[in-house]
Amino acid sequence: MHAVILEHIEYEGSGYCEQWLQLHTAEISRVQLYNEHYILPGLAHVDLLIICGGPMSIHDEHEHPWLSAEKAYIRQAIDSGCAILGLCLGAQLIASQCGAEIRRNHQAEIGWFELTGLSPDADTYRFPDTFTVMEWHYDTFDLPAGAKRLASSPSYENQAFQIGRRIIGLQFHPEMTSAEIQYFIRDFSWELKAEPGIQSADVIERGITAYAGAANKLLADLLVYLSE
Structure with a gap:
């Protein structure tokens, strides 16, 4: 398997995705878009983006x-037929390239939130009926044309979507490991304001033990699905 990982800033990578790919002896091309010398690989032999x-x-x-x-x-990747997984901004980028509007939501979503898994039909990926994941975002998007909604929450209707068999976008962060979440709590504490939709550092840190491992396992199951 050849996987290409598009990174937008040095401190936010693919997290557990890369651990899973290494475990499955995948060839990994990491593209640091913030580096002026980045090169986007040709898509002819890319299995997963x-x-x-x-x-x-x-x-x-x-x-x-x-x-x-x-x-x-x-x-181009959408048109090529390779499997694609978008994480937060990545999901928004996929949605925008399928004609959806990306906009600021009425409130942020930072912390651990319970989502409702949906089952549009037998041809889509099935999340658990309820599951808790890390969120850290302010924007939202409309459901892209031709997409099916896979998960939702009261504040963000489109938490996950699927296009065809091999494209999935996630508004949330199942890829974040315990260490990465602790880094965000420490270095981005200024974002943890006392506002609706934003949890305190203590609440987020307590949730690491309860939820981070299960979220990574959820991501592993999803990567297996996309790799089939």
Whole structure:
């Protein structure tokens, strides 16, 4: 298996995705888009494209000119038929390339949140009926044309979607390991404001033991599905 990982900023990679790929002896091409010397690999022999998260908006081409090239690459990947997994910003990028609007939500979502898994039909991936995952985002998006909703929450209707058999976008972060979550709590504590949808550092840290391992296992099951 040859997997390409698109990274948008140095401190936010694919987390547990890369651990899973290494365990399955995959060939991994990590593309650091924030590095001016990045090279986007040809898609002819790519089996899986993983699009990571990041703090920027998909509309920030003026600050991050590589977004334009990335969007075109994602569109090519969609058309090529390779499997694609989008994580948070990655899901928004997929949605935008399928014609969906990406916009600021009425409130943030930072911390551990319970989602409802949906089962549109037998041809889509099935999440558990309820599951708890790490969220760290402000934007939301409409369901892309031709997509099926896989998971939802009261504040963010489109938590996960699937297009065809091999494209899945996740608004949440099952890839974050315990160490990565602790890093975010420490280095981005200024985002943990006393506002609706934002949990305190203590609440998030207590949730690591309860939820992080299960979220990584959920991601592993999803990667198996995309790799079949």
